[in-house]
Every structure is written in structure tokens, then in C-alpha cells.
Amino acid sequence: MTMRVPNLMNNNASLLDLQRLKQQYAETVQELSTGQANPNLGDNPAAEAQVEGYQASINVNAEFVAQANTANSQLQASSTALTSMGTDITQLLQLGQEGLAADTTPTTQAGISSQVSALRQDLIALGNTQVQGNYIFAGTKTTTVPFVDNQATTPPSTTYNGNSGITSLTLSPSVNVATNIPGDTLFYGGTGLQGSSSDVLAQAAAMAQALTTNNTAAIQTAYNNLQTISSRINVSVADLGEREDGVTALQDGLSAYSQNLTTQQSSIASVNYANAITQLNEEGVAQQATLSTIAKSGQKTLFDYIA
Amino acid sequence: MGNLSSSLGIGLSGLQASQEAISVIGHNIANVNTPDFSQQQAVLTSGQALNYSGIMFGTGVTVSSVQALRDQFLNLQVTQSLCGQSGAQTTYQGIQAVTPAFTDDGTTGLNTSISNFFSSLSTLAGNPTSAALSENVVGAAQGMLQQFQTSYQTVTGQITSANEQVGSLVPEINTLTSQIATLNTSISQQLDPTADNDAIDQRQELTDQLASLVGIQVSTDSNNNYQITLDSGAATLVSGGNAYQMVATPNGALGNNYGVTVVTGASSTNVTDSISGGQLGADLNLRDNLLPAYSSQLDTIAGSLVNQVNKLNMAGFGTDANGNSVTGTPFFTGTGIDANADANFGYVNLPNNALPASAANAPIYSGIINSLVVNPAIVATPTLIASASTANTPGDNSNVMNLANLQTALGTVDTNDDGTGDSGPFSTVVSGLINDVGTQSQKYNSIATNQQNLTTALQTQQTSVSGVDLDQQAAQLLQFQQAYQASAQFISTISQLTQSLLTAVTAAAAG
Secondary structure, three states, rough: OOOOHHHHHHHHHHHHHHHHHHHHHHHHHHHHHHOEEEOOOOOOOHHHHHHHHHHHHHHHHHHHHHHHHHHHHHHHHHHHHHHHHHHHHHHHHEEEEEEEEOOOHHHHHHHHHHHHHHHHHHHOOOOOOOOOOOEEOOOOOOOOOOOOEEOOOOOOOOEEEOOOOOEEEEEOOOOOEEEEOHHHHHHHHHOOOOOOOOOOHHHHHHHHHHHHOOOOHHHHHHHHHHHHEEEEEHHHHHHHHHHHHHHHHHHHHHHHHHHHHHHHHHHHHEEOOHHHHHHHHHHHHHHHHOOOHHHHHHOOOHHHHOO | OOOHHHHHHHHHHHHHHHHHHHHHHHHHHOOOOOOOOOEEEEEEEEOEEEOOOOOEEEEOEEEEEEEEEHHHHHHHHHHHHHHHHHHHHHHHHHHHHHHHHHOOOOOOHHHHHHHHHHHHHHHHHHOOOOOHHHHHHHHHHHHHHHHHHHHHHHHHHHHHHHHHHHHHHHHHHHHHHHHHHHHHHHHHHOOOOOOHHHHHHHHHHHHHHHHHOOOEEEEEEEOOOEEEEEEOOEEEEEEEEEEEEEEEEEHHOOOEEEEEEEOOOOEEEEEEOOOHHHHHHHHHHHHHHHHHHHHHHHHHHHHHHHHHHHHHHHHHHEEEOOEEEEOOOOOOOOOOEOOOOOOOOOOOOOOOOOOOOOOHHHHHHHOOOOOOOOOHHHOOOOOHHOOOOOOOOOOOOHHHHHHHHHHHHHOOOOOOOOOOOOOOOOOHHHHHHEEEEEEHHHHHHHHHHHHOOOHHHHHHHHHHHHHHOHHHHHHHHHHHHHHHHHHHHHHHHHHHHHHHHHHHHHHHHHH
């Protein structure tokens, strides 16, 4: 059977084809100009959902990386203070040894006592270390000066105005890292141990007092206590170091994971330029062929041949 | 027996028939591009034979009718297909119009703004006493609300647009149904109700236009009247020469959106829920179902997020401008939120310590986004953000960490309206919404494309049956031109014969 092919028929079909080709061409141009494989929401919803999922993971991971950076900087600040503290205690021990030496004169001991007092002041200053306006050894009362020196007592004593609060940061869904050491724990050896044998400031004051009175037994006691305290501080330094190492390792892992997520996301979200350009060329050729066909078809009818 | 005189009549009938056929050809050529025009052809019938002494002599030719090449079944298929095509296209365009509100390019978008908010809280956790970081949280919260509100307003704007379309389509539909009814009268009043080809074509064209506007069913009665009802059968739009008017009036039950009724005499039928095809059906579906589902989900997500954040912020401790520790401060405020109503939740009217239900079950949620603001007290004093879990511990970041951890917490949104949080993290819920919008956009684009293909295929068939073929018309023109010339020559010959006869008779009389 022969199908009738009236004049309108070819035109309508060809115009629809041309319309489709122009639409495809425009979509490919949009992909190339935006660099996105699916620039419109309805292009590929499944891929879009994947991209959104990756983006959410990237964002959360970026927060963990930022938290790790913050944790590291806070741990480093504490670590620096603790290192200085360790140095001070080492000097205190050296001064204690000098004070205990048999040939020490009262004048020399007075001088040593002054140095011990100065180191104590230095320790108090370290206890009041501020980072970005916050006292890092005040527990969670970071806007309060944690250590206040009281020279009116004999020997001088300190008051701790901070608390034992621990601050921590979340570095991954399962990892929380404590970013501070409360001042009472660090300087007193624990809550309520102010003035005890584990209180570094009290022991420094006691040593200075003993040196002034040439009380060898008291110097020895303070010396022994400071040795114990020194060991405790070393443990804290090591603890901080381990935390820093852990955070650094986690940072590396998080960064690698971020990179991986970004790569995965890009493989779905980004346009494949080689494919898209090839497709654009093909669509351009098809468009030209369709235009040419439309222009040529139906140019002549029988009327053109009727004289 | 035929004589010269009757032969002249035969020649004349040939001339007339050819002339009329050529006129039909001219009409066809003139309408070569007229939509829904069906090619016509003159039906020639030989004249009734006369009996002369038992011998039957023909009497020439007449044009007994002018027929149109038409396939009524195909025409109705095209009508139905146009209805589906325009409905799918309108729905696709309506959804496509709101997709920018849900597009997230990683720098702007709903998920990005939510992520920025929680990221700012996370950063604050690193230094909870920082006024600058607190202000950053306020800015991020405001940005997030703005994003929610922009998305919401895009959707509600499109709902308004769909409603306005409903109002403007109804008069168009009424104009078409009136014209169809008038043509029904004109067609059925002919002696042969199938004779008025041009009126029938015109009615088909108007019916196709009507089908693009609203879903209809078309049937033909014995007088060739079109009977047109809504595709649901809920109301008749055209019956013979009567057109029943559609009326669009604001309806309180629809939030003052247009309700649609069909007036039949003294009674009227509410057909708002019974229209499912064409542009009108698509606009009603967009307005009442598809788009409100998006705005409702936005309300639910924003409401749940606000609720969760308020709950934690009200339980924690911030610091006021005088350095005093303050608790019970809602982070967000807005209509329907009462900080004093419930110590655990920032909303009034919520069930006991249950997560808020979504818009469907808790009208309090509907449109809540538009009224949401960051608590002005927090805007004025950002340190009121409750970073701490205990009083007078400004360095305590445990509460702000809890706030930041909401980002990845599960069960923060009630997705199935049962009053219990059952979702994944916020980002998953937002992605789900974005995926819904994208999937529906893709779905209706696909349906519209398929319907367009179907319509084009049917129209191609229709054109093949009814369209004007200029080659065919040229051939027929030649054919009838030759017939006309032959008839003219025949008449000329008869004339010469008659002249010869008269000359012979005159000579005989003179001799």
C-alpha cells in the first residue's frame, strides 16, 4: 500500500526533529559551558542524589579537618606551655641541688631562693597562659584568670579560680579529642590537692622558703616532691604529644578521604569534555543535515511543471 | 433517443461538473496549511439515463456531493493525545520552574546553607568565647533561613502562578465550548449533517484546542453533534447546541484559590478535583498536589531543624552582654514558636516531647518558614548562643558541639508524619527532597516527550489521510481542465452540427 504524503506531513515531522536536535545541542553547550555533566536537576536525578550525598560527606569531612586543625593548634599551645613548665621545674631541681650542697653559704642560698621565687612566678604566668583571649589552663572557665598568687601567706600560696572542665572536639563520628588540661590537674596534681606535695607552685614556694631559712630537710623534701612532679609533667607532655600525633594522623586520613570524595563526586558531576565535544560536533552535523533536508524537500510540486 | 439539444445539455453538465470540481480543488489548495482541514473532493455521478424506446441514454454528469477525506477515529485519538501532551508539558514546565530553588552547586543551595550553619557551629566549638565566631554563626543561620525562604517562596510563587492560570484558562475554555456548540447547531441543521465539511473541520480544530486546555471525552450523536464531557465524566461541557459554562471562583476551603464549577441550568457541579487532563488539569495538580508537597517538605525540614536547634540552645548556657550566664534562649523565633511554652521544644501545640509532625498533621507548620528569624536577642548579643552545658563556664564547648553534631544526627526529622523522628541526617532528607523534584521533573519531561511523539505520529497519520497533497491537486486540476476543454469542444461540435443542420434546412426551404 502506498501512503499518501501530503505537503504538511514532511514539514511537521522534520520540524519536530529539528527542534529536538536544537534542544540537544543547547543542552550539550550548557554542559560544556558549566562543566557539569547534569546542569539541570531533572537531567539525572539519581546522579544528582549521589553528588549531593558526596557533597554532604565532603562538607562534614571538611568540618572534621577544620576541627583537627583547631585541636592541633590548641594542643600545641598547651604543649609549648608544658615544655616551658618542664624546663622551669628542671631549673628548680638544679637550684635545689645547689641549695643542698654542703658548701653553700647563706648569701648564696638567698640568691638561689630568689631564683626559685622567680621561677615560681614564671610557672604562675605559664598557668595563666592565654590563647586567643582564653586561659588555656582554666578548665572551662576560660575567661577567668585561673591562678592568683597570694604573697601574704608564708610561704606564698596560690588560688585556683578555674575548674576541672575538659573541652573536647569531635574529629570524626567516633573520635573526640580532649584539647585542654585543667590547671588544677596540671599544677596541683588533681582537684583539691592545692598546697599538697603534688602542688608544683606550693613546692616551689616551700623550697624558696626553706632556702631562706637554710632548712636542709625542707629543701630536700621540696626537691623530692618536685622530682615526682617533674615525672608527672613529663607524662603530661608525652600525653599531649600522643594526642597531637593522633590528631595529625587523623588529619592526614581525613585529607586523603576528602580527596577521595572529591574525586568520586567529580567523576559523576563533571562533564567528560572529550565526549561532550564529540557529541556537540555530531549534533551540529545532524542539525545541518536536517536543515538542508527541510530546505530541499517540497521545493517542487507538479504545479512547477504545468505550463 | 438523444438529440442535438440533449447533447448540448450533456456537454453543459460536463462543463459544470468540471468547473465545480476545479472549484473544490481551488478550495483545497487555498487551505493547504489550514490546521485540521480535510482535503475535499467532488463526487461525480452520471446523470440519470432516459429511456427512448427501450434504449437507455445517459444525460451527462452531476456533482452529487463534496466529500472530505476524514478518519473520525483518528481525529479523536489526536484529540486525546493533545490532551495528554499539553498536560504533561504544563506539569513539566511547572516543576522545571521550581528546580532552581533546589539546585545545589556546592556554593549555594539548601544543603550547602545547612552545612554552612553547622560548620559555623563546629568552628565556634573550637573557641566558644569568640564573639566573632558567634557572629559568624548568626550570619550562617540567617543565610540558611534566607535560602529556605527563597526556595519556599519560589515554590509558593509557582503555586500562585498555577492558580492564576486556572483563573485565566476557564474563560478560554468557555469561549471554545460556546463556539463548538454553535458549530454543532450549524452542522446538525443541514439536511445531511455530514455535508458541511468546513464546519466539521473547524469544530475539530476547536475541539483539539479545547483538549489542550482541559481533559475531555468526545462522542458523536446521530445528528453529528459533538457531545463533550470532562474526561472524568463529572460534568458535560457541550451537548448539541448547548455549552455549559465553567466558573472559577475563589474558594475558602482551597485557601482562597480558585475552585472550578460547571453550571448546568440552575445547578452547578464542583469539578475542581475531577479535572485531570490538559493545561487546566495540570495546573490544578501542580497547585493542589505536586508543589504543595515540596513546600510542605520544606516546612517540615525547616521546622524540625529549628526545633532541634532551639531545644539544645534553650537547654544550654550562653553569655549575655554583661557577662552573665544565661539559659533558655531559643535560637530561632517566629510565628508558632513560643520559647516559654515548652522547656524542651521551641514550639507550642506540640505533643508531649514528641518531634513535631509535618504540615499534613500539624497546621502550625504550614508556612512556618516565612516567619522564621534568628532570635533578635541572639542577633544583638551573639554570645547568647548556648555553647556551654553548665552555667558560668564560657569555655565549655560541649553544648555547641552537640549543636554542631545535629548535622549528622539521625532521627531529626519526622518524614512519615507519625510524630517520631525517623530520618537520616538533615542532608539526607534535603537530598531526598531534591531527588524528588529532579525525578518528577525527569518523569514529566519524559511523559511530555513521549506524548509529543505520539501526537506527532497520530497527526502524521491524520495528515496522510486528510492533508492536502499539492501534487494530487495539480494532477486533478489537469484532469478536470482537460475534461472541461473536452466538454467545451463537444459543445462546439454540437453547435457546428446544429448550424449545419440549420443551413441545410434553410437551403431546402429556399430551393
